Amino acid sequence: MDTLNLDAPTSGSSTSRRTFLKGGGLLLGFALLGGTTTSVFAANAAQVTEDEVKAPFAPNGFIRIDPKGTVTLVMPMVEMGQGIYTSLAMLLAEELEVDLNQVQVQHAPPNDALYANSILHIQSTGLSSSVRAFWTPLRQAGAVGRTLLIAAAAKEWGSDPATCKAAHGVVTDESGSKHLSYGELAEAASKLPVPAADSVKLKEPKDFALIGTPAKRVDATVKVNGSAIYGIDIKLPGMKVAAIAISPVFGGKVKAVNEKAALAVKGVHQVVKIDEAVAVVADHLGAAKKGLEAAAIEWDDGPHATVNTADIIKELEEKSKQPGAVARNEGDAEKALGSAAQRIDAIYQVPFLAHAAMEPMNCTVQMQKDGCEVWVGTQAPTLTQMAVADVTGFPKDAIRIHNHLLGGGFGRRLEPDGTVLAVKIARHIDGPVKVVWSREEDIQHDMYRPYYYDRMSAGLDADGKPVAWTHRIAGSSIFARYLPQLFVNGLDPDAVEAAAEPPYALPNIHVDYVQVEPPGVPTAFWRGVGPTHNVFVVESFMDELAHAAKQDPVAFRKALLANNPRALAVLNLAAEKAGWGASMPAGQGRGVAVAFIFGSYVVQVAEVEVGPDGAVKVNRIVCGLDCGMSVNPDTIEAQIQGGSIFGLTAVLHGAITIKDGRVEQSNFDNYLPMRIDEVPVIETHLLKGSEAPGGIGEVPTSIVSAAVTNAIFAATGKRIRTLPVDPEMLKSS
């Protein structure tokens, strides 16, 4: 086994304050060329210059090679479990001609100029876009590095660069007798002019050595021996920890606090009150939590004290009767509906959902006179930096953000609210403070996947073929808040994604969106974003049409996919692997769903069993996938497994409800996660494509719900139109 750096920069009492300031973010250390254990600290926002001194070869934002041969790859996107540090390192290493076990990876500092994601136009990890966005730029960056290192060797030897080759971090001349390692070349290569990224030659896919092979995750070892450092694990000299209570009603304020009682708890140092929250600062969280309880906080609930889910749904029901912003309009859907042989109408609803990442929200802040320093795990480092600039008034450059491994993201860590709150608290504290949310705070002060209310109508002709399709989506717009520049004429492109462009040939289609903001319930992106909601609705309704047409659900879909060969191929693959059509025992059923989302074609077939008590057991998920070229097939399989379970948790258990302005769920006993005894067998079948890679992390989450509810229909004849599945409704009476 290779030897890894276990000396994370924040562990060990001998680590000096200066090292902390220099280090900050965790660098995942790996065995270097010689296979020796090396302790290396991350460069960070303010240490780019120092890093460049130590690593003279830095031809772009992503590659650092020092004279000792240490190859550091700077990761523009963050690792939250999706395996991106491995996949992005593979893209760089493929063209740089180094092995994965010869590199170390490093969290990037916030810098949109260097690290913006070309799909999101910001340094942000989301929308299953990392591989898609960096597929070309990182291979180019690697090729630039390789070109320069070869040029430096050729110059040294007086050879033609075209005759030299690079492999495994070494350049070799034409005769094969001369060798120079990347470390030996780093200094000389750093003095050569850097070619333009689009001027270097990239490998042909047939020559890929890494891309497409199942590579070992670069972050695995530190995650099995307890040495991985997440934001919550940061330790700084003199650091205190804080437990917080935020107004249980969104928009409420602190009314009264028993500070004296809190301060009487051993280990408690300070009570901080800000408008919407109270923090108890202590030596350890045990004391802080005890102090918070003793503080017996009273709240002024504010304007949202009477908000409840039923009223929110009522408003959605009303407002969805009116036309919305048009996302797609082809033909004349209304007219076609009127003349159809058969008309089908349905209303679908999906609930608010919390993210509930395993690592509760947390953020460590050290306020300084002219700036501040932040240690956090974030999907959006530059946005976080800007949010801190806004709340403090400090210039952006005075705010240093040290990113970390994320103990789950799922969209929650795209939001800077936790950091802003920590900064507001840290202002009142002398020295660094780590603010850690309880699980209850994490669930009750999440920003939720919106509640959506969808009205569907379709018309079938006498042969059962769809001739009209209308889909109206009503719900909160996340874009209107998060990316207002993309919220144009009342249309939220995320809210209609996968609804406006189903993979099928549908004449006379009309899709529109009505923005309805729930009072006092903040909303945000959740794994699978628009498609998680829309694929459930579209594929459930498609199943209803197949049933109304008295056709097999797979055959019905195939007929509408004649002009979509990639989708059709994946459907054929999944149906075959699932044994579609084979009979099943009573009480069991098979369901299918098809989608083109995040640049990937996906089909799932689910097998479920429904008990007399209405309990649903998902036994098997067969997933067919065409995501173009795959970078790390093992990661793809892991994402299909895990992403499906994330979606299954939601379809079977997930709902956040509001009563008297308060979120009713609080912990894993009433916001249920799927556990090991519930999980089905999940099979992944990958079609090898030659197209540029599609996204993957959110694909299975988006498709699994419809496959499962369609299987429930096959098993019981009962159509699930509201999530999560209600076993009461499935009881056999």
Next chain:
Amino acid sequence: MAFNLKINGTAHSVDVDDDTPLLWVIRDVLGMTGTKFGCGAALCGACTVHIDGIATRSCITTVDSIGDSAITTIEAIGETPQGAALQKAWLDLEVVQCGYCQSGQLMSAAALLTETPKPTDEDINSAMSGNVCRCGTYQRIRAAIKQAAEA
């Protein structure tokens, strides 16, 4: 008050209230961060440690309840044959995703293999269903436990 704790074979003296959960002593007072906080209510298993070999949720175990018992955390589980076999299987089968719950998963699995060297699926369900993984690595966790049991 002062408590003497034996963690991973080393004696530690800590001065905290007697109702302080062991989790915060391990993480905040002693600075061993491999043991994770997930729920604070023994609902997710992220904080699992061994107390005299028994898988225990440290978030609800108060420091005054431990006495002379030996505490083992993720940092030292690799020194046991079960822990080492599990860590290897975890790496061989690429179990981890975000990794945050995996310390607890491994601690529960190590206690399982110590008690039941050849666990059935039912044994695995029963020992591991207290450990939540939001990334959904369960299928590989099950396979890795089986591989380690064969090692």
